[in-house]
Amino acid sequence: MKTTIANVHKHVNETVTIGAWLHNKRSSGKIAFLQLRDGTGFIQGVVVKAQVDEETFDLSKKLTQESSLYVTGNIVEDTRSPLGYEMQVEKVELIQEAVDYPITPKEHGTEFLMDHRHLWLRSSKQHAIMKVRNEIIRATYEFFNQEGFVKVDPPILTGASAEGTTELFHTKYFDEDAYLSQSGQLYMEAAAMALGRVFSFGPTFRAEKSKTRRHLIEFWMIEPEMAFMDHDDSLEVQEQYVSHVVQSVLKNCKIELNTLERDTSKLENIKAPFPRITYDEAIEFLHEKGFDDIQWGDDFGAPHETAIAESYDKPVFITHFPLEIKAFYMKPDPNNPNVALCADLIAPEGYGEIIGGSERIDDLDLMKQRYEEHDLTGPAYQWYLQLREYGSVPHSGFGLGLERTVAWISGIEHIRETIPFPRLLNRLYP
Amino acid sequence: MKTTIANVHKHVNETVTIGAWLHNKRSSGKIAFLQLRDGTGFIQGVVVKAQVDEETFDLSKKLTQESSLYVTGNIVEDTRSPLGYEMQVEKVELIQEAVDYPITPKEHGTEFLMDHRHLWLRSSKQHAIMKVRNEIIRATYEFFNQEGFVKVDPPILTGASAEGTTELFHTKYFDEDAYLSQSGQLYMEAAAMALGRVFSFGPTFRAEKSKTRRHLIEFWMIEPEMAFMDHDDSLEVQEQYVSHVVQSVLKNCKIELNTLERDTSKLENIKAPFPRITYDEAIEFLHEKGFDDIQWGDDFGAPHETAIAESYDKPVFITHFPLEIKAFYMKPDPNNPNVALCADLIAPEGYGEIIGGSERIDDLDLMKQRYEEHDLTGPAYQWYLQLREYGSVPHSGFGLGLERTVAWISGIEHIRETIPFPRLLNRLYP
Numbered sequence: 001m002k003t004t005i006a007n008v009h010k011h012v013n014e015t016v017t018i019g020a021w022l023h024n025k026r027s028s029g030k031i032a033f034l035q036l037r038d039g040t041g042f043i044q045g046v047v048v049k050a051q052v053d054e055e056t057f058d059l060s061k062k063l064t065q066e067s068s069l070y071v072t073g074n075i076v077e078d079t080r081s082p083l084g085y086e087m088q089v090e091k092v093e094l095i096q097e098a099v100d101y102p103i104t105p106k107e108h109g110t111e112f113l114m115d116h117r118h119l120w121l122r123s124s125k126q127h128a129i130m131k132v133r134n135e136i137i138r139a140t141y142e143f144f145n146q147e148g149f150v151k152v153d154p155p156i157l158t159g160a161s162a163e164g165t166t167e168l169f170h171t172k173y174f175d176e177d178a179y180l181s182q183s184g185q186l187y188m189e190a191a192a193m194a195l196g197r198v199f200s201f202g203p204t205f206r207a208e209k210s211k212t213r214r215h216l217i218e219f220w221m222i223e224p225e226m227a228f229m230d231h232d233d234s235l236e237v238q239e240q241y242v243s244h245v246v247q248s249v250l251k252n253c254k255i256e257l258n259t260l261e262r263d264t265s266k267l268e269n270i271k272a273p274f275p276r277i278t279y280d281e282a283i284e285f286l287h288e289k290g291f292d293d294i295q296w297g298d299d300f301g302a303p304h305e306t307a308i309a310e311s312y313d314k315p316v317f318i319t320h321f322p323l324e325i326k327a328f329y330m331k332p333d334p335n336n337p338n339v340a341l342c343a344d345l346i347a348p349e350g351y352g353e354i355i356g357g358s359e360r361i362d363d364l365d366l367m368k369q370r371y372e373e374h375d376l377t378g379p380a381y382q383w384y385l386q387l388r389e390y391g392s393v394p395h396s397g398f399g400l401g402l403e404r405t406v407a408w409i410s411g412i413e414h415i416r417e418t419i420p421f422p423r424l425l426n427r428l429y430p
Numbered sequence: 431m432k433t434t435i436a437n438v439h440k441h442v443n444e445t446v447t448i449g450a451w452l453h454n455k456r457s458s459g460k461i462a463f464l465q466l467r468d469g470t471g472f473i474q475g476v477v478v479k480a481q482v483d484e485e486t487f488d489l490s491k492k493l494t495q496e497s498s499l500y501v502t503g504n505i506v507e508d509t510r511s512p513l514g515y516e517m518q519v520e521k522v523e524l525i526q527e528a529v530d531y532p533i534t535p536k537e538h539g540t541e542f543l544m545d546h547r548h549l550w551l552r553s554s555k556q557h558a559i560m561k562v563r564n565e566i567i568r569a570t571y572e573f574f575n576q577e578g579f580v581k582v583d584p585p586i587l588t589g590a591s592a593e594g595t596t597e598l599f600h601t602k603y604f605d606e607d608a609y610l611s612q613s614g615q616l617y618m619e620a621a622a623m624a625l626g627r628v629f630s631f632g633p634t635f636r637a638e639k640s641k642t643r644r645h646l647i648e649f650w651m652i653e654p655e656m657a658f659m660d661h662d663d664s665l666e667v668q669e670q671y672v673s674h675v676v677q678s679v680l681k682n683c684k685i686e687l688n689t690l691e692r693d694t695s696k697l698e699n700i701k702a703p704f705p706r707i708t709y710d711e712a713i714e715f716l717h718e719k720g721f722d723d724i725q726w727g728d729d730f731g732a733p734h735e736t737a738i739a740e741s742y743d744k745p746v747f748i749t750h751f752p753l754e755i756k757a758f759y760m761k762p763d764p765n766n767p768n769v770a771l772c773a774d775l776i777a778p779e780g781y782g783e784i785i786g787g788s789e790r791i792d793d794l795d796l797m798k799q800r801y802e803e804h805d806l807t808g809p810a811y812q813w814y815l816q817l818r819e820y821g822s823v824p825h826s827g828f829g830l831g832l833e834r835t836v837a838w839i840s841g842i843e844h845i846r847e848t849i850p851f852p853r854l855l856n857r858l859y860p
């Protein structure tokens with residue numbers, strides 16, 4: 001019977017065959033321990049000379065890393081392994097011998113590993129990160145489906161942008177100029193007026209010449225937009241969503257978090273509600289902490305976000321930023337028109353901003369005024385204005401950066417390991 | 431109590447408030463019937479002069495299409511409506527009056543509607559199509575999650591392509607040349623070697639100057655790739671997947687299929703297994719039907735696919751195409767090396783090909799030979815070849831075009847209505 005490593009728990013004390021790769025190996029005289037992987041998991045196969053034919057034992061001793069195999073054996077419980085099972089091998093068949101696999105268990109430089117990303121993904125750590133990423137995606141769909149959101153795919157190719165074209169990738173769209181989308185938000189607002197509550201999940205692009213551990217050129221965003229929901233309603237959805245994602249990973253990625261040596265005690269408490277502080281309070285706090293490089297009206301840098309986050313054991317909302325440092329479409333606070341009904345959500349442990357969101361301007365005249373102040377013209381702004389002309393309603397939305405969320409939950413240093421094939425300054429390969 | 435139209439069934443004989451837009455209206459002397467929509471659904475609100483204050487009744491008579499409202503009233507069962515409920519209105523509050531909404535219930539030309547796509551999405555038919563699309567997406571994640579597939583996002587920006595650059599959008603990636611991906615398949619093969627079974631769901635781009643009812647410039651694809659799965663295994667996954675999607679839409683989109691006037695009897699029978707015919711049999715069948723414009727070695731056109739599909743009440747697999755008209759990576763049939771272990775899945779009712787798939791070449795020497803025959807050089811082919819060098823295994827995959835699938839299941843003529851903001855030749859707006 002063929003099965004996968006993820007499914008061996010259904011075959012305890014049965015003989016099964018698994019297609020797999022040799023991940024690692026230990027052997028001494030009359031026994032060989034094969035660390036096998038098949039993509040669904042890792043299992044140890046034990047080959048005892050006295051219990052197999054000579055061919056299988058000789059092969060097992062000679063097997064090279066990443067050779068492909070069919071391995072047949074009896075599944076037994078094994079409380080010492082993370083999986084809980086091991087295989088008493090009866091037969092090993094070689095599919096292909098891998099000669100001189102480039103990534104050995106020794107240390108390699110980052111550039112070397114990145115050049116071999118198509119193979120590096122097979123390592124146990126990278127495998128674990130990809131499984132955590134997958135669980136975050138799965139839990140995202142689960143959450144928004146349960147809450148009645150409709151998935152809407154905004155266009156990637158657009159004729160113009162909400163925030164200038166300097167950081168946009170350009171292409172010729174037959175005879176026109178087109179740009180790769182940095183955010184689907186304007187489109188999601190149109191969709192919310194048609195479908196009530198919507199969310200997108202797709203790639204976004206930023207042609208930014210920055211090279212930090214938090215930046216990717218191509219990254220994935222989740223952008224929900226909700227009609228008849230105000231700023232406070234939106235914060236509730238955000239904290240419920242992030243809690244659901246974290247708790248889902250804790251529940252469904254135990255083996256992977258163990259592989260990543262993630263301190264899960266730092267994740268267990270991530271449950272709604274999350275603390276909220278205003279921008280004003282954050283500035284005051286930073287001054288008290290001795291930061292003299294930030295004044296009211298400045299945006300936070302990474303050190304500021306980290307200092308604020310350190311005061312909390314959950315993500316923290318920083319709300320009511322100065323209007324002038326936020327996007328043109330954010331709704332001013334009726335109680336203080338210098339600040340916006342907006343929030344950034346800062347992850348714990350120095351992982352920085354993972355969500356930016358706001359209530360949107362719904363007043364036609366105020367939006368027209370913003371267009372004049374920001375000199376916004378062009379076709380995209382024509383149709384966007386019509387959303388305020390024909391049945392405008394209060395509405396809010398936010399964007400979550402998938403890769404930063406993967407980095408935080410996985411507990412890894414650099415965002416380049418959070419996406420299967422990262423696109424960085426100077427990296428378009430593989 | 432605030433609620434949404436989708437949730438009124440939880441509030442029968444209760445007074446609730448709904449944020450909504452006026453979709454349509456009928457009134458006579460002492461009664462007004464408001465067709466309300468809030469994105470989650472459509473409901474009729476009945477305003478009886480004798481039962482509301484004068485302000486509410488006067489407002490209800492004057493309300494214009496797409497004005498935004500808060501409507502309060504009692505929810506009662508109503509077996510005549512598709513929803514099963516209506517509201518006995520007690521109060522109407524105007525949020526914003528929409529003056530001269532451009533899309534009236536009368537007929538409009540296609541270009542006018544496409545120019546107003548940001549508003550057109552609010553119409554009941556477009557709303558229904560977007561909900562069907564959403565259900566197909568939801569069911570896709572459900573299926574692949576249940577089957578143990580890991581979602582993998584291949585890069586959109588790539589340095590080279592499997593199929594030449596003539597139909598690719600080009601951009602400058604800092605100092606390098608980059609192209610928008612037409613398929614993530616090569617990357618998904620690398621991912622399958624790391625994660626076993628993977629699927630992608632993302633946008634793809636084809637800079638093709640064709641203008642048919644089946645073509646989009648930007649469209650979404652689902653591309654599963656499976657290690658240790660041969661051609662026949664892959665066909666089984668495909669028919670299970672498509673069946674799951676169709677049955678999910680039938681179950682969860684009853685109102686929308688009714689709005690679309692879809693003949694659901696044509697969908698009920700879409701259950702695995704699906705019929706399989708070989709390319710040879712298909713050619714023979716077409717000759718018997720009198721087609722003299724196709725010979726062995728030609729690819730099928732739309733009329734051929736339609737003629738073949740008409741013989742079946744399910745999607746049909748056409749298998750074993752001539753190797754020379756298929757992609758370089760397809761595995762030759764060991765029993766007949768002139769044909770590939772591949773299949774196209776043709777939807778019923780003239781909707782054409784919705785899936786293309788194959789077993790991939792796993793032999794290193796044969797792949798090298800293909801590189802020479804097809805003159806494949808460049809960085810992308812270097813790493814792709816390494817997948818055959820280090821632990822190559824039998825593997826198969828396929829790609830499903832989301833929009834064609836939405837068109838078929840929704841029963842609509844033109845693919846431009848299957849995506850929120852279509853990108854067509856000459857259409858980059860809104």
Ligand SMILES: [Mg+2]
Nearest residue numbers: 299300344353
């Ligand atoms: Mg910020």
Ligand SMILES: [Mg+2]
Nearest residue numbers: 729730774783
């Ligand atoms: Mg075809």
